Amino acid sequence: MQSEIENCLAGQQFNTSDPELQELIHRARRFTKEYNGSVSTDTVSRKRILSELLGSIGSNVNIDTPFYCDYGKHISIGNNVIININCTFVDCNKIEIGNNVLIASNVQIYTATHPVEMQERLVEGWVENPSVPYFRTYALPVKIEDNVWIGGGVIILPGVTIGRNSVIGAGSIVTKSIPENSLAVGNPCRVVRKINQ
Template sequence: MKTELQKCLDGEVFNTSDPELLAIIHNARSLTKDYNQTVSTDSDKRQSILKHLLGNVGANVNIDTPFYCDYGQHIEVGNNVIININCTFVDCNKIKIGNNVLIASNVQIYTATHSVNQDDRLVENWDSDSGIPYFRTFALPVTIEDNVWIGGGAIILPGVTIGKNSVIGAGSVVTKYIPENSVAVGNPCRVIRKIN
């Protein structure tokens, strides 16, 4: 029988109030609080916290503060990556960020989602001990390949892959796959030209 964490990572409906998942979330909240309170020049402490918070952190990674995430351990970051201020990563499933990636301020990456059918979202009976309603949730991974630049305020939705060397315009809402070597903008985000 699968754990709720395994269901979550397999893209199946999972119980967001599961004790194992809540423990991971509370740990991530504690570490992000510590990280957000560090002095920006204390690179040793910041890198130490990131190594405990994230699933993988490459070399030359700068994540500016404040930074928010849900689980932390499902985020993998390659080498030479800048994540600017006030980014939020809802990493119920994997978020994989390649090498040489620039992520501007206020970018939001979501892996969690719910059914569009209202009757399929809310479970009437949930574990009242946690005090958190149990909505039927599932999560799909997000992949940002090498050399991608994501403009400020962009929103990346569950299941999206952004191909290598591509640029996502500021304020875009990325709802589907963006091929490599593309400039894509808008809501919904669409390719407006190829990069030679």
């Protein structure tokens, strides 16, 4: 029998109230609070916190504050990456960020999702125990490949891959994967032309 973390990472329905997952969430809350309260010039402390919080982090990475995430451990970041202020990564499943990536302010990356149909989303009986609400949840990984620039205010939805060398215009909502060497914008985000040819 799989654990709830294994179900989560396999893209299967998982119980968000599982004690092991809750422990990860509260751990991430402690580290993000410490990181967001740190002095921006204290590079030694900030690097230590991120090394504890994230699954892996490369060299020459700058994550501006405030920064928020759900578990932290499911986020991997390559080399030469900038993540600007007020970004939120809901990393119930893996969020992989490659090398030479620029992520502007207010970007939101979501791996978690729920069934659209109300009867499928609600778990029968949860109303009787309102202290532990439980909705059917599953999560799909997000991957941002090398040399990508994500514009300000972009929202990236579960299961999306953004191909290498691509640019996502500010304010876009990315509902489907974007091929490499593409300039893509809009809601929903669509490729408007090829670049880097």
